[in-house]
Amino acid sequence: MNPWLLRLWRFLARPLDLHLLALLGLLSLIGLVTLYSAIDESMTRWSGQLLNYGAALLCMWLVAQISPARIASLAVPLYVLGLLLLVGVALNGDVVNGARRWLHIGVTRIQPSELVKLATPMMIAWYLHRHQEFLKPVHFLTATLLLIAPLALVLRQPDLGTAMLIGAGGFYVLFLAGLRYRVITLLMLLAVAALPVLWSSMHDYQRRRVLTLLDPSQDPLGAGYHTIQAMIAVGSGGFTGKGWTNGTQSHLDFLPERHTDFIFAVFAEEFGMLGAGVMIGVIIAIVLRGLRIASHANGLFARLMAGSLALSFFTYAFVNIGMVIGILPVVGVPLPLVSYGGTSLVTMGLGFGILMSIHRHRSNLHAT
Amino acid sequence: MKLTTREELDDTEKYQARLQVAAVFIIAAFGVLLARLLVLQTVQYEYYHTLAESNRISLVPSPPNRGLITDRNGVVLAENRAVYTLEVYPKDIADLKSTLRELSGVIDLNDADLRRFDKRLRESRKFDRVAVKSFLSDAEVARFAAAKYRFAGVELTTRLFRSYPMGTTAAHVLGHVGRISPRDKAALEARGETPAYLGIESIGKDGVEKTYEAELRGVAGYAEVETDAAGRGIRTLSQTASTPGNRLRLALDIQLQKIGEEAFAGRRGAAVAIEPATGDILALVSQPSFDPNAFVDGIDPATWRQLNDSRDRPLTNRPLRGAYPPGSTIKPFMALAALETGTRPAERSIFDPGYYTLPGQAHHYRCWKSEGHGAVDLHRSVVVSCDTYYYGLAVEMGIERMHDFLARFNFGKVSGIDIEGERSGLNPNEAWKRARFKDKWYAGDTVSAGIGQGYVLATPMQLAYATAVMANRGTAFRPHLAKEVVDIQSGKLRRVQPKPEYTTHFDEGNLERVLDAMVGVTQPGGTASQAAAGAPYRIAGKTGTAQVIGIKQGHKYRESEIDERYRDHAWFIAFAPAEAPRIALAILVENGGHGGSAAAPVARKMMDYWLLGKMPDAPAEVAQ
Numbered sequence: 001m002n003p004w005l006l007r008l009w010r011f012l013a014r015p016l017d018l019h020l021l022a023l024l025g026l027l028s029l030i031g032l033v034t035l036y037s038a039i040d041e042s043m044t045r046w047s048g049q050l051l052n053y054g055a056a057l058l059c060m061w062l063v064a065q066i067s068p069a070r071i072a073s074l075a076v077p078l079y080v081l082g083l084l085l086l087v088g089v090a091l092n093g094d095v096v097n098g099a100r101r102w103l104h105i106g107v108t109r110i111q112p113s114e115l116v117k118l119a120t121p122m123m124i125a126w127y128l129h130r131h132q133e134f135l136k137p138v139h140f141l142t143a144t145l146l147l148i149a150p151l152a153l154v155l156r157q158p159d160l161g162t163a164m165l166i167g168a169g170g171f172y173v174l175f176l177a178g179l180r181y182r183v184i185t186l187l188m189l190l191a192v193a194a195l196p197v198l199w200s201s202m203h204d205y206q207r208r209r210v211l212t213l214l215d216p217s218q219d220p221l222g223a224g225y226h227t228i229q230a231m232i233a234v235g236s237g238g239f240t241g242k243g244w245t246n247g248t249q250s251h252l253d254f255l256p257e258r259h260t261d262f263i264f265a266v267f268a269e270e271f272g273m274l275g276a277g278v279m280i281g282v283i284i285a286i287v288l289r290g291l292r293i294a295s296h297a298n299g300l301f302a303r304l305m306a307g308s309l310a311l312s313f314f315t316y317a318f319v320n321i322g323m324v325i326g327i328l329p330v331v332g333v334p335l336p337l338v339s340y341g342g343t344s345l346v347t348m349g350l351g352f353g354i355l356m357s358i359h360r361h362r363s364n365l366h367a368t
Numbered sequence: 369m370k371l372t373t374r375e376e377l378d379d380t381e382k383y384q385a386r387l388q389v390a391a392v393f394i395i396a397a398f399g400v401l402l403a404r405l406l407v408l409q410t411v412q413y414e415y416y417h418t419l420a421e422s423n424r425i426s427l428v429p430s431p432p433n434r435g436l437i438t439d440r441n442g443v444v445l446a447e448n449r450a451v452y453t454l455e456v457y458p459k460d461i462a463d464l465k466s467t468l469r470e471l472s473g474v475i476d477l478n479d480a481d482l483r484r485f486d487k488r489l490r491e492s493r494k495f496d497r498v499a500v501k502s503f504l505s506d507a508e509v510a511r512f513a514a515a516k517y518r519f520a521g522v523e524l525t526t527r528l529f530r531s532y533p534m535g536t537t538a539a540h541v542l543g544h545v546g547r548i549s550p551r552d553k554a555a556l557e558a559r560g561e562t563p564a565y566l567g568i569e570s571i572g573k574d575g576v577e578k579t580y581e582a583e584l585r586g587v588a589g590y591a592e593v594e595t596d597a598a599g600r601g602i603r604t605l606s607q608t609a610s611t612p613g614n615r616l617r618l619a620l621d622i623q624l625q626k627i628g629e630e631a632f633a634g635r636r637g638a639a640v641a642i643e644p645a646t647g648d649i650l651a652l653v654s655q656p657s658f659d660p661n662a663f664v665d666g667i668d669p670a671t672w673r674q675l676n677d678s679r680d681r682p683l684t685n686r687p688l689r690g691a692y693p694p695g696s697t698i699k700p701f702m703a704l705a706a707l708e709t710g711t712r713p714a715e716r717s718i719f720d721p722g723y724y725t726l727p728g729q730a731h732h733y734r735c736w737k738s739e740g741h742g743a744v745d746l747h748r749s750v751v752v753s754c755d756t757y758y759y760g761l762a763v764e765m766g767i768e769r770m771h772d773f774l775a776r777f778n779f780g781k782v783s784g785i786d787i788e789g790e791r792s793g794l795n796p797n798e799a800w801k802r803a804r805f806k807d808k809w810y811a812g813d814t815v816s817a818g819i820g821q822g823y824v825l826a827t828p829m830q831l832a833y834a835t836a837v838m839a840n841r842g843t844a845f846r847p848h849l850a851k852e853v854v855d856i857q858s859g860k861l862r863r864v865q866p867k868p869e870y871t872t873h874f875d876e877g878n879l880e881r882v883l884d885a886m887v888g889v890t891q892p893g894g895t896a897s898q899a900a901a902g903a904p905y906r907i908a909g910k911t912g913t914a915q916v917i918g919i920k921q922g923h924k925y926r927e928s929e930i931d932e933r934y935r936d937h938a939w940f941i942a943f944a945p946a947e948a949p950r951i952a953l954a955i956l957v958e959n960g961g962h963g964g965s966a967a968a969p970v971a972r973k974m975m976d977y978w979l980l981g982k983m984p985d986a987p988a989e990v991a992q
Contacts, residue, residue, distance in 0.1 A: 044550075176386050178379070235408040235416025249420055273409040277402065284398050288391060295387050303383055307390065314394045318401065325404050 015064035017293065017359040023286045024337065024352060028053055030267070030279055031338035037245040038259040038266045039340070045259075052342040056349030063353025068302040068361050071354055075126035078119040079146075085112030086153040093157075101157050113162045114347050116150045118354075121169040121308040128177045129301035140179055147171070160206055161319070161331030168315045172308040177300070210329050229254045230262050230324045233269040234276075241272030259340040261332060264324040280321070287314040293355055298363035306358045309351050428593045429567025432586030434530060435613030437542060437576065439622040440648075440851055446542055446577070449531040452504040452524060454512065455497040458489065460521030467519065468500070474515050475501060475508040480668045502527065502665050530570065530577075530664045536657040538625050540685040541618070541849060543575020543787065544660035546667075567610075573663070576616065576849055579786050583853050586613035615854040619648035619864075627977050627984055628653040631970040636958040638686035640832035640847075641974055644943065644952045646866040647836070647845030649785070651974065652829075654686040687832075688790040691825040692956060696753045696963070697912035697939045698774075698820030700886050701834065702761060703750055705773040707878035711765045714746040714881050724759035726811050733759050733815050736913070750885035751894045753911060755819050762818025767809060770817065771797035776872040777834040778844065779826060784869070785847045793830050796823035821915060832954035835941045839908070839949035841879060842872045883908055887946050896940065899968030905979055906946040909971070911963030912939030935959040940967035944975050951978045 013021075032049065039045045063071075085103060089112055094102040101111050124143045131139045147170035154163040175184070199207065233249035242248065247269040249255045258266050268276045290310025297303040313336060320335040322328035334344045408416065437446035454475065461467050468485075471477060481501050492498045500522075504512070512524060530545045548556075548571045556562050565571070567588030572578040589610030593603070628639045632655040639653035658675055675683055684690065706712040722740030723732040735741065735755040741748070749757035762770060774780070780795025794800075796817060798809040816822030826834075829847070837844045846869040853862045886908035890900035895911040914937040938960030943952040953971045960966030976982040 172390075175390070176383060178382055178386065231408065232416050232419045234405070235412055236420035238409055238413045238417065268405070268409070273405055276405050276409070280398055280402060284395065287394055291387050291391055295384055307387060311390055311394070314397070318394075318397055321401050325401065325408060327400070327404055 012061070015061065015360050016356050017289075020286070020289050020293070020352070020355065020359070023282060023289060027279070027282050027286065027337045030282070031263075031335075033244070034263055034267045034270075034338060035259060035340055037247065037270060038250060038263050040251065041245065045340070049340055052345045055342065056345040059346055059349035060353040060356065063350055064356035064360065066353075066357055068297075068299065068305070068354075068358050071122070071305075071357060072126050072129065072301045075119070075122040078115065079123035079150075082112060082116040082119040083150060083153070085110070086116060086150060088112070090153060090156060101159055111343065113154050113157070113159060113166070114343055116154065117162065117166055117169060117312075117347060118350060120147060120150050120166050121173045121312070122305060124170055124173045125177075125301050125304035125308065128173070128304060129299065132300045135177065140174060140177075140183070143170075143174060143177075147174075158203055158206070159332075160202075161333045164319070164331065165312065165315060165333065169308055169312045172311040173304045176294075176304050176307040226256055226262065226330055227326050229256065230265040231326050233265040234325055237269040237272045237276075239273045241268070241270050241275055244270050246270060261320065261334055261339060262324055263339050264321050264335050267338070268324075283314075283317045287311070290355055293359045293362070296362040297358050298361055302358045302361070306355055309355050312351070313348075428591045430589045430591055430607070430610050431528065431567050431569065432588055432610035433528065433612035434545070434570075434586060435584040435615045435856065437584070437616045437618065439618050439620045439625075440650075441621065441623075442617070443622050445534055445538060445618070445620075445622065446530060446532055448528045450526045451502050451529045452509050453502040453527050454500045454504060455523050455525055456500055457497055457521045457523075458492070467522065470518065471500065471522065474511050475504060477501060480670065484666060484668065497523070497525075499527075502529070532660045534622065535659050535661065537629060538620060538622065538652070539575075539657045539660045540654040540687075541575055541620060541625075541652050541787070542660060543577040544573055544663040545570040545577050546573045546663050547665070570664070575787050576618065578788060580616050580850060580853070584613040584616060586856075587611040612856050614856050617851045617854065618849050619643070619646075619650065619851040620652070620849060621650050621978070624974055624977055625651040625653065628970065628974050629655060629657070631973045631984070632957070635960060635966075636680055636686075637956045637960065637967075638690055638828040639953065639955045639970060639974070640687045640828050641978070642832050642836040642847055642952045644836040644839040644949050645845070647847050647869075648851065648866070649847050649849050650951065650978065652687050652849070654684070656680050656682040658682045685787075685789055686956070686958075687828040688785065688787070689827070690956070691791050691793050691827050692937055692939075693822075693824055693914040694820035694826040694831060695912035695914040695937070695939055696755075696819060697831055697910050697941045697954075698824065698826075699750055699753060699758055700838065700882055700910050700941075701774060701777055701779075702758055702770070702818065703746055703885065704838075704874065704878060704882045705765060705770060706746065706761050707881065708874060709765060709769050709773060711769075712746065712761055714878075717743045717745045718757055718760060720744050720754050720756040722756070724756045724815065726763070726815065731812070733812075746881065747885045747888060750882070750910065751888040751891075753889075753895050758818040759815045760818075762814050763811060767797050767814045767817060770814070771795055777837055778830060779824075779834065781830075783829050783833045783847050785829060786849050790829065791827055793827050794823055794825040820912065828954045828956045831939070831941050832952060835943055835954055836952035837872070838883075839943035839952045842874050844869045844871070883946065886910055890942070896942075896964045896968040899940075899964060899972045903944075903972065903976070905944050905975075907942050907944040907972075907975065908946040908949075909940060909942030909968065911968060912941070913937070913961075913963055914939060916959065932959055935961055938963045938966035940964070940971050942968070942971050942975070944979060951975060 032046070032053070035049055036046050089101065089103045092103070094104065101113065103110055103112055124146050127143055127146060128135065128139065147167065151163055151167050151170070154166060229249060233247065233255050236242070236249065237247070245251070247266055249269055250258045250266045255262055255265055267279065287310050290313060291307065294303055294306035294310055297306045316333060316336045319328055319331065319333045320339075323330050323333065334341055336344065336348050433448050436444055438444050454471070456464070456467070458464060468477065468482070477500070485498065485500050489498050504524075509524065516522075516524075532539070532542060532544070547569060548565065552571050553562075556565060564585065564587070567590075568585065572581040572584065577584065587610060589608045591607045592605040624641060628641070628651045632639075632653070635655065637653075637655050639651060640649065641651040642649055662671055707714060720735055720741040720743075722738050723734045725732060733755070736753070741752055741754045741756070744752070744754045744757050748754065774795050780793055782790045782792045796813070801807055801809050801813070801823070813822055817824050820826075833844070833847055836847075845866050848864055850864050852864060854860075855862065887906055888894050889909050889911065890896045890903075890907040896907075896909050900907050900909070916934050916936060936959070938957040940955045940963045941953065943949040951974070953974060955967040955970045957966040957970070973984045977984070
């Protein structure tokens with residue numbers, strides 16, 4: 001190989017975990033191939049998404065340069081900024097489809113809940129790291145409050161899906177920091193007890209989605225339409241699938257949101273059980289690699305953050321696929337690295353950048 | 369590196385244990401997903417396979433009828449025509465090339481048709497039908513019907529197309545519709561209007577078609593259609609009717625418009641006619657014009673290039689986009705300014721030796737009449753259009769006072785007419801020149817501004833508006849093309865209520881003097897007397913000539929020696945009847961020479977029709 005190219009490659013690859021990079025690349029490739037079919041072979045949108053991948057890769061590479069200590073020092077400002085923006089949304093946001101999620105900043109609109117997805121676990125991890133010498137129940141209580149503040153604001157928008165993801169991200173930090181199983185059980189019982197309260201405070205469309213999950217055929221042209229059409233797409237794909245770009249459900253316009261939240265249905269229709277198994281395998285491998293990085297992480301902040309990031313990735317994928325195949329309610333969660341959309345990709349890039357940085361500064365104690 | 373304490377080791381072990389719990393949990397969770405997939409895709413495969421195969425009810429949008437556009441008397445200017453279109457399902461055709469070759473034996477397919485088809489084919493989606501050719505003639509339809517058995521996957525459909533029965537008449541007013549472009553799509557998405565365009569293929573691109581798009585568009589209906597596995601419709605199960613767009617009635621009188629256009633007799637130029645008491649635009653002429661029908665189904669590149677590259681610029685909306693020096697048509701406004709600012713009393717005469725000089729300078733600012741007008745007072749200065757009078761007047765008044773007064777007649781500002789693309793012209797002053805050229809204002813700049821030359825620019829629309837404000841004695845009604853919208857659902861009318869945009873007050877006596885002088889222009893001895901001869905109503909007007917090129921000191925402007933494109937532009941502004949104006953006009957004939965001989969006759973023809981119902985001698989044909 002040309003020595004210059006070799007040096008360039010070394011420079012680019014130095015901060016990165018090549019195992020993780022290869023797995024992410026594989027999933028992205030699956031995403032691009034599926035997207036091409038899902039957007040009816042429109043090159044303009046396809047190349048647009050290619051640019052989004054480029055932006056995400058760049059974000060990842062840049063964040064990977066920063067040491068975990070430096071990242072930890074950003075936790076407080078990012079968290080405060082995120083909270084302020086959420087308050088801004090609540091006071092002065094744009095209403096789209098009945099939910100107040102967007103905020104105008106000069107020329108562009110942003111969705112602050114994306115930032116909060118990363119900033120909240122960072123904040124909790126930073127807080128627990130500061131008090132790691134003597135972690136007492138009172139610290140866990142404070143950390144829980146740090147989680148509830150953004151959660152409540154996002155729930156109010158209302159954005160059930162994102163609230164759930166933020167809640168999960170924060171909970172993983174608490175769990176990995178050693179929150180006692182007794183307390184976890186107690187929290188779960190409390191959550192179950194709170195369900196009726198939550199139900200009564202839900203919007204009509206949210207209730208409909210939950211009811212639809214229990215029996216989609218109740219409302220086949222309304223709320224159940226997404227689920228029914230997605231299940232038909234997945235089921236009719238069979239073991240080997242209908243072949244790339246040959247899915248009838250997607251190409252005959254039966255499948256809604258097929259390039260964004262329901263892209264898994266397109267994939268499963270065209271590549272069948274076999275393809276879906278491969279995709280899920282790659283996702284599991286990414287999560288396990290993330291957990292491995294977490295297990296070698298140096299310092300409490302890095303450990304908690306790495307674990308939370310890996311488990312969050314699992315959650316996104318699980319919630320999305322579960323929704324498409326009808327075991328979870330329809331919430332607006334994209335399939336990470338596969339669904340069309342720049343925001344979600346860039347958030348993923350930033351998250352994996354942190355993971356890469358943690359990997360680079362791993363502890364030698366458990367090095368393999 | 370910190371020492372690893374016993375306690376920390378404990379923590380580490382605990383943490384590793386938690387990670388293991390998490391790993392087991394996620395594998396279990398994905399196990400659930402895989403189990404569910406297994407059930408869906410193998411155990412229940414037959415069930416879902418059957419569902420997918422019989423998933424055959426699709427919603428097919430039916431486009432609405434776009435609202436009609438009529439003139440003030442109900443004459444239809446834009447309608448919808450059913451057009452036969454030949455469409456193919458590329459998926460059902462093994463060899464598209466040879467099918468097209470065979471088709472060209474049945475219908476006429478030229479290269480432009482084939483290029484447009486290729487473009488549409490590239491933009492289409494996998495299961496879409498793609499139009500091969502629209503606007504089939506009856507003969508083509510008959511030939512295809514007879515040969516249909518040979519063409520599997522080719523179908524004859526009817527589609528509604530926008531049609532402009534008047535052709536080139538009022539094309540700049542109407543604008544046109546066209547296929548929704550990617551840029552239109554992005555704009556619709558940004559405004560959140562995409563859902564309203566489901567099933568709609570075209571959008572107003574220009575003129576009132578664009579301004580009143582939301583009224584004219586209508587709402588698409590839907591048909592539930594049973595389809596076969598390839599997505600082709602077999603039979604309609606139910607139908608939700610579309611809602612047609614609202615009808616737009618313009619203030620325009622198409623007969624007046626036509627008379628105006630024909631009066632140009634092939635010359636380039638613009639004419640604007642306004643009803644002073646309402647702001648109704650009665651005619652908006654831009655010559656040469658173009659046929660908007662060419663844009664409806666996507667214009668072919670050759671025709672586009674021809675229109676766009678033409679030296680005569682037929683696509684330019686001259687009344688709004690053409691900014692010309694107003695020339696002498698600015699004089700009535702300057703005369704009123706002289707009285708209102710107290711710069712010169714009406715009775716004071718100046719002596720015109722044929723030129724004006726600034727104190728202490730040798731440069732001769734020439735009057736159009738080289739031998740001079742002799743003694744000239746305010747009335748005579750307007751009637752004979754004496755330049756020398758206004759050179760001195762402007763210097764005495766000063767550019768700032770002149771600028772402020774002209775602004776009261778809307779010079780330098782857009783009129784706010786309800787179609788896009790209007791330019792604001794230029795009402796210069798010191799601050800403007802400093803900002804634009806980083807240069808100070810010279811006395812000579814004021815001199816030429818005084819006769820509407822130099823930096824001063826106005827569009828025909830602005831001059832017509834200013835004339836209407838003058839005719840209306842200071843009350844301005846914003847010019848508008850739309851008169852009312854007829855709501856198709858309720859049958860209700862939504863009228864464009866004329867309300868004064870602003871009122872500017874003048875001394876009645878001062879105004880009378882200026883109006884009297886403007887009437888003098890069209891009387892014997894005035895610069896427009898010939899064009900006004902024999903009119904049974906009184907016309908207040910002013911001719912104007914706008915220089916296209918400068919003439920050197922000591923040289924004379926001789927029309928015959930100058931290339932046609934460099935000849936002066938001819939202006940005429942007028943309103944009539946002078947005592948109770950019902951029409952105000954601004955006419956511009958590009959390179960037409962003299963305002964009195966080139967522009968005023970156009971105004972006369974239009975006024976004769978509007979006030980007397982009289983048709984020009986060579987009668988204009990209006991298709992009804």
